[in-house]
Amino acid sequence: MTARLLVYTRTTDYRHDSIPDAVAAVRGLGEFVVDHTEDPASLEASLDGYAAVVFLSTSGEVLTPAGRERLAGYVEAGGGFAGVHAAACTEYDWPYFGELLGARFARHPEYQSGRVVIEDHDHPATRSLPAVWDFTDEWYDFRANPRGRVRVLAVADESSYEGGGMGADHPLVWCREQGRGRVFYTALGHASQAYADPHFRAHLGDGIAWAARLRDQ
Numbered sequence: 001m002t003a004r005l006l007v008y009t010r011t012t013d014y015r016h017d018s019i020p021d022a023v024a025a026v027r028g029l030g031e032f033v034v035d036h037t038e039d040p041a042s043l044e045a046s047l048d049g050y051a052a053v054v055f056l057s058t059s060g061e062v063l064t065p066a067g068r069e070r071l072a073g074y075v076e077a078g079g080g081f082a083g084v085h086a087a088a089c090t091e092y093d094w095p096y097f098g099e100l101l102g103a104r105f106a107r108h109p110e111y112q113s114g115r116v117v118i119e120d121h122d123h124p125a126t127r128s129l130p131a132v133w134d135f136t137d138e139w140y141d142f143r144a145n146p147r148g149r150v151r152v153l154a155v156a157d158e159s160s161y162e163g164g165g166m167g168a169d170h171p172l173v174w175c176r177e178q179g180r181g182r183v184f185y186t187a188l189g190h191a192s193q194a195y196a197d198p199h200f201r202a203h204l205g206d207g208i209a210w211a212a213r214l215r216d217q
Contacts, residue, residue, distance in 0.1 A: 006050045007023055011062070013059035018057065018191050020030075029204075031214070038069050048079075051071060053079065063111060080181060083101050084204065088101060100144070101185055106142055111138050112162065113135070113138065115157040116134075118153070120151065123210065125155055145166065145170075156170040174189045
C-alpha cells in the first residue's frame with residue numbers, strides 16, 4: 001500500500017511563493033499519496049491513516065487547540081512528522097512544537113548561494129548528497145543551536161555566504177525522535193528553484209520517507 005501524507009501549508013505570517021511548487025514536488029516524488037490542505041480542521045480529525053504529517057513552509061499560528069492535541073498525540077504514538085523551511089517559523093505560542101521540531105527560526109540573511117556540509121552521510125536524507133553541496137537559500141539562523149537535542153545531518157558553512165549568525169556550528173538539517181514518532185527537519189527550500197533541483201528533491205523525499213518509516217536510518 002502506498003504511504004499517505006498529510007501536507008499542511010497554512011500560513012498566518014509570511015507566505016512563500018514557492019508553496020505550490022513545493023507541494024507539486026512532493027506529489028511528483030511518486031512514493032506517496034498526498035493530501036494537501038490549509039484547513040486547520042484537517043488536523044483536528046484522526047491522523048492515524050497517515051504515515052507522516054508534513055508542515056511545508058507553514059508560518060505563524062496555524063493550529064487550533066484541538067489540532068495541537070491531535071498532532072501531539074499522533075507523534076507521541078508513533079506518527080511521522082517532517083518540517084520544511086518555514087515550519088520553524090510556526091506555532092511560537094506552543095512550547096511543545098519547539099521541542100518537536102528541535103529549534104525555532106530567529107533570522108536569515110539575504111537569499112544567496114552558499115555551501116551545505118554533510119555531517120552524517122548514514123541517514124537516508126543525506127546519503128545521496130555530495131559531501132559539500134553548493135546551494136542557494138536563505139540560510140536560516142535559529143534561536144538556539146539544536147545540537148545535543150537532535151541528530152545533526154548537515155550544517156551551513158558560514159564562510160561561504162554573507163550574514164550568517166550562528167558561527168562555526170550551524171545545523172541546517174536534522175532528525176530526532178519524539179515519543180514513539182520520528183521527526184525530520186530541513187531548513188532548506190525557500191524558493192521554487194529548490195524544488196526543481198534533483199539533489200534537493202531526493203533529500204526532501206528521503207527525509208520524509210524516513211519520518212514515515214519507509215527508510216531505515
